[in-house]
Amino acid sequence: MILPFFIIIPLLTAFIITLIAGERDNWAVILSILAVVSLLILSVYCFVSLNGRTLVYEMGRWQAPIGIILAVDALSAFMLMIVSIIALTAIMFSVQYIRNLSPSWKYYALFMLLTGGMNGVIATGDLFNLFVFVEITLFAAYGLVAYGNRAEEFEASFKYAIMGSISSTLVLVGIGIIYSATSTLTMALIAERLPQNPTVMYWSGGLFVAAFGLKAAIMPFHAWLPDAHSSAPAPISAMLSGVLIKALGVYVLIRLFFNVFGEMPVFSEVFLVLGTVSMVIGVFLALGQWDVKRLLAYHSISQIGYIIIGVGLGTTLGLLGAVFHLLNHAIFKALLFLNAGSLEMALGTRDLRQMGKVSKALPVTSFTSMVASLSISGIPPFNGFFSKLIIFIAAIQVGRPVVAFLAGLGSLLTLASFMKVQRYGFHGEKTVTADQAKVGWGMRAAMIVLAILCLATSALVIPGVREVTLDPVVEVIMNKTGYITRVLGR
Numbered sequence: 001m002i003l004p005f006f007i008i009i010p011l012l013t014a015f016i017i018t019l020i021a022g023e024r025d026n027w028a029v030i031l032s033i034l035a036v037v038s039l040l041i042l043s044v045y046c047f048v049s050l051n052g053r054t055l056v057y058e059m060g061r062w063q064a065p066i067g068i069i070l071a072v073d074a075l076s077a078f079m080l081m082i083v084s085i086i087a088l089t090a091i092m093f094s095v096q097y098i099r100n101l102s103p104s105w106k107y108y109a110l111f112m113l114l115t116g117g118m119n120g121v122i123a124t125g126d127l128f129n130l131f132v133f134v135e136i137t138l139f140a141a142y143g144l145v146a147y148g149n150r151a152e153e154f155e156a157s158f159k160y161a162i163m164g165s166i167s168s169t170l171v172l173v174g175i176g177i178i179y180s181a182t183s184t185l186t187m188a189l190i191a192e193r194l195p196q197n198p199t200v201m202y203w204s205g206g207l208f209v210a211a212f213g214l215k216a217a218i219m220p221f222h223a224w225l226p227d228a229h230s231s232a233p234a235p236i237s238a239m240l241s242g243v244l245i246k247a248l249g250v251y252v253l254i255r256l257f258f259n260v261f262g263e264m265p266v267f268s269e270v271f272l273v274l275g276t277v278s279m280v281i282g283v284f285l286a287l288g289q290w291d292v293k294r295l296l297a298y299h300s301i302s303q304i305g306y307i308i309i310g311v312g313l314g315t316t317l318g319l320l321g322a323v324f325h326l327l328n329h330a331i332f333k334a335l336l337f338l339n340a341g342s343l344e345m346a347l348g349t350r351d352l353r354q355m356g357k358v359s360k361a362l363p364v365t366s367f368t369s370m371v372a373s374l375s376i377s378g379i380p381p382f383n384g385f386f387s388k389l390i391i392f393i394a395a396i397q398v399g400r401p402v403v404a405f406l407a408g409l410g411s412l413l414t415l416a417s418f419m420k421v422q423r424y425g426f427h428g429e430k431t432v433t434a435d436q437a438k439v440g441w442g443m444r445a446a447m448i449v450l451a452i453l454c455l456a457t458s459a460l461v462i463p464g465v466r467e468v469t470l471d472p473v474v475e476v477i478m479n480k481t482g483y484i485t486r487v488l489g490r
Contacts, residue, residue: 002042003057003070006080006123007133009035009042010116014109021105025098028108032091035112039119040084047077052472054486056125064125064186064488071125071188071487074472079122079251082327085453086242086334087115089446090235093338096440100345101233107147113140114239118247125487127178127185131171134215134248138164141244145232156227163224167214174207188487191260191480205267208256209274216249218308219278222301229297230350234341237293241300242334246326250307254322259476259483263314271312272403279305280406283413290352292340292425295417296333299376302410303329309407310391313398319474320466321390328383328457332375335450339369342447343425345438352421356430364444366426368451373418375454378411383457390461 013035021028046055054073061067072080091111098107117137124130142164146157179185181200182193194200214221225245229237257267282302289295307329310322342365344350347358359366375382378389388411395404460469476483 001055001057002046003055003072003123005042006039006072006119007070007116009038010112010119014112014116017105017109017112021109025103025105025108028105029091029095032108032112033088036084036088036091036115039115040081040088043077043080043084046072047074047081050074050077050472052475054483056487056489065184065189068129069125069186069487070123072123073476073483073486075251075255075476076122078323078327078473079247080119082330083115083118083122083243083247086239086330087111089334089338089450090238090242092442092446092449093238093341094233094235095442096438097233097235097341097345097443100438101148107144107233110140110143110147111236111239113137114144114244118243121247122251125187127175127187127190129185130187130252131168131175134171135168137244137248138168141228141236141240144236145228145240147233147236148231150231152227153231156224156231160224160228163214163221167211167221170207170211170214174204174211177204177207187255187260188484191262191484192488194261201261201264202266205257205261205264208253209267209270212249212252212256213274214249216245216253216304216308217301218249218274218304219281219301222278222282225301226294226297229300229337230291230293234293234337234344237296237341238334238337241296241337242330245300245304246307246330250304250311250326254311254477257311258478259480262480268312268314271308272400273312275305275308275310275312276403276406277305278302278308279410283410283417286417287413287420291350292343292352292421293337293350295352295421296336296340299336299414299417300333302414303333303376305410306388306391306407309403310394313391313394313400315394315398316474316478317390317397318394319477320470321387321394323473323477324390324460324470325384325387327460328375328387328454331450331453331457332372332382332384335368335372335447335454336376338443338447338450339365339372342439342443345443346436347432352424354430354432355425356428356432357426358432359426361432361436362439364447365439368447369426370422371451371454373422377415377418379415381458382454383460384454386458386461 120133217225286298375384
């Protein structure tokens with residue numbers, strides 16, 4: 001069974017790196033790339049070979065509820081692919097970027113812990129082990145945010161750690177309430193046994209919304225994100241925004257509130273409100289930023305709002321838009337953070353007002369940044385247009401024209417924000433000197449791959465393609481009974 005390897009490979013790689021890496025980081029780079037490529041191959045194989053099944057692995061051959069299980073269905077495999085794709089491009093970008101910043105094997109060991117923790121969150125079928133893997137991921141993230149050893153990075157990491165600790169405490173309390181009501185930690189058994197008791201459902205649900213909403217950086221639980229994203233090294237910012245807030249936040253919320261609790265109208269309304277607030281306020285805050293990474297951080301909050309709106313709508317079309325935008329945001333936001341890292345490395349600044357005519361000096365960065373800007377702004381034929389359009393239509397279908405209008409307004413303001421980025425960051429009047437040598441071929445290759453995906457993933461809306469890619473994911477989310485049956489084999 002291949003499921004344990006999603007966790008074993010990255011964790012073992014991190015351990016081996018600490019054993020054999022010397023002063024140079026060559027072995028750490030090689031091992032990390034091999035590990036992430038292996039994970040990508042495994043995740044693609046899993047997704048392609050599922051055919052509506054759920055793969056279940058029982059640790060030590062102990063069946064639930066006694067034993068711990070791993071369970072991978074279409075939703076899990078989809079998320080594992082996203083994590084692997086972004087991790088591979090981030091590692092490609094990291095090689096020269098980290099060597100210019102502060103070369104060390106410790107970066108790659110922490111990176112593999114980060115990846116292994118996210119894979120564990122996605123693959124586990126046990127609520128407490130989900131908490132354990134969340135903590136592994138967060139401890140690695142705290143170290144990576146502070147990797148540059150500057151005061152602002154330590155401050156951002158400390159703030160992230162405090163907020164993460166509060167979130168984790170809420171998760172533990174919620175798990176305690178669930179366990180007291182069901183006497184099990186296996187999520188499929190919880191879904192089967194959970195009594196229709198408003199007290200249990202509302203208390204645990206409310207705690208989980210706050211706890212995992214904080215990890216997803218949904219407003220008003222977003223305070224840690226602007227500092228953490230802007231302070232971390234660029235490839236780590238790409239991982240945090242591209243996959244971490246989704247794996248630890250959005251994915252867990254979807255799994256709990258659809259496959260475990262079942263959709264509840266009160267929480268659907270909460271998701272709609274929080275998603276709309278995040279979408280609108282996030283983009284307004286982004287408009288006033290001149291630090292390019294901080295601007296992108298606020299757009300992470302705004303774009304997560306679109307996904308949460310799709311989740312809150314709860315319809316097949318709304319969830320299709322949410323799942324599709326989750327993929328698209330991972331791609332174009334990771335690309336934008338890599339673009340920001342390239343600019344900072346070549347120019348020595350993140351301030352848009354100190355940038356200017358760099359499009360000729362950094363043609364790959366300039367071109368791929370334009371692609372990502374059009375994608376996040378929802379301009380056809382790029383992927384962001386189609387996922388946002390699906391969410392607009394879904395909102396109108398269920399009689400939520402105000403939500404659809406605000407989503408359209410948010411998209412227009414996003415376009416205005418990235419017109420500012422292009423105007424001042426790449427096509428300004430100021431002549432600046434760019435150190436092209438610092439943007440190596442690995443950094444350029446990572447940006448080109450993600451730019452291609454910004455266009456290529458638009459094809460997922462084609463009916464024949466959608467039926468074998470996005471539709472199985474939505475079907476898993478919508479079918480609580482099917483989740484229980486497939487995991488427990490009943």
